[in-house]
Amino acid sequence: MVTRTRFDADPCPVARSIDAIGDWWSLLIVRDAFDGSRRFGEFQRSLGIAKNILTSRLRTLEEAGVMRTAPASDGGRHQEYVLTEKGRALFPVIVALRQWGEAHCFDPGQPHSRLLDRRSGRPLSPLEIRSSDGRLVGPDETVVEKLSATDGAG
Structure with a gap:
């Protein structure tokens, strides 16, 4: 079995x-949760994913x-999966992927x-990246500031 590479300590x-x-x-599970899926079976039907893979990803x-x-919101004995605030914060990511795919x-x-x-009832405007002063910013107008191991230790 291949060991999964972890990035949870990466500075990026x-x-x-x-x-x-x-x-x-x-x-895709997160996308479906934004679309209203809450139950295991709803995710499975929508995605056509194997139960063991869905269980692992959830x-x-x-x-x-x-x-x-x-x-369960209907009082049934089932459990439902709901997005947390951290999950709901992925909405711009899902919209960006959708808009990139459309284009x-x-x-x-x-x-x-x-x-x-x-x-x-209208489509959303394309997402835009803006600087702190409101200017539209593209990839050529940004730079990644890489930190050394000692930068965050202070």
Whole structure:
């Protein structure tokens, strides 16, 4: 069995985020949770994922604090999976992936699902990255400040 590489101590926020979220199944589970899925069977039907893989991914998301179990909202004896505040904070990530996919993974005119503003019924505006002074910022206008091991020890 291949040992999973861990990034939970990496100084890079992207690496730590990937460590917490895991893989594509985990992001699709989070997507489905935003779409209203709460029960194991709902996730399984939507994703077509094997039970053992779904169980593992849900456990990983719980351990990372992205999801938690709660008593069934209908009073039944089942448990439901709900996003925590940490999980709900992934909404911009899911929207960014969706918008990137809409722009780059479909041929012109090819049908796909759309994310709509519940109030207006219209698609969301594209996400934008802005500087602290409000300027629109692209990748060429940013730099990653790498810290040495002693920078955070003070």
